[in-house]
Amino acid sequence: SQTIHQWPATLVQPVGSPLSLECTVEGTSNPNLYWYRQAAGRGLQLLFYSVGIGQISSEVPQNLSASRPQDRQFILSSKKLLLSDSGFYLCAWSVGQARSGNTIYFGEGSWLTVV
Amino acid sequence: AQKITQTQPGMFVQEKEAVTLDCTYDTSDPSYGLFWYKQPSSGEMIFLIYQGSYDQQNATEGRYSLNFQKARKSANLVISASQLGDSAMYFCAMRGANTGFQKLVFGTGTRLLVSP
Secondary structure, three states, X not given: OOEEEEEOOEEEEOOXXXXXXXXXXXXXXXXXXXXXXXXXXXXXXXXXXXXXXXXXXXXXXXXXXXXXXXOOEEEEEEOOOOHHHOEEEEEXXXXXXXXXXXXXXXXXXXXXXXX | OOEEEOOOOEEEEEOOOXXXXXXXXXXXXXXXXXXXXXXXXXXXXXXXXXXXXXXXXXXXXXXXXXXXXXXXXXXXXXXXXXOHHHOEEEEEEEEEHHHOOOOOEEOOOEEEEEXX
């Protein structure tokens, strides 16, 4: 069966420091990968998605970037964190050509607090 | 643009009773999918149920069913025989053709509390 792992689970970073969140999917090949952010008390907002190695689409212009160096690895990065980057970040995956019924499955999430 | 509206910030239900969580949506897509996710306090998003816009029958998954009324653009989640473990945030979401089906748009969620 497929599993998704995301780390670190929690981190506290000072303003201006770099960020790297990693996500790995097991048990499937060529997944679609996603990074979502959830601000406190809000729904999820799509940040980036990738349909293949090196292919990244950005949904919201911001202080973050994403990379997909391997088929099942998705990385969320920032060179200099802002206070507004604080939130809950979720990696997600789906398989197959995107269509209405393709379920997106989420990882455990990473809590980021920028201080 | 697609939009999901969940008007109930919080709901209370007693154990073993049924509860309905409301969701209305707005889209110009001819083809779309509607999803419900559960988010316990641990934070992970757990997929519950899916309804396609062309599906003739309401979706069911165990104790979860989706009351889909296309003309009213509503996709309410019904949880039967509530359990204490059902206490969590519940999010309605949709994806459609206009965004290449890649973007899952979420509502603001409903917090469900199940009491003994």
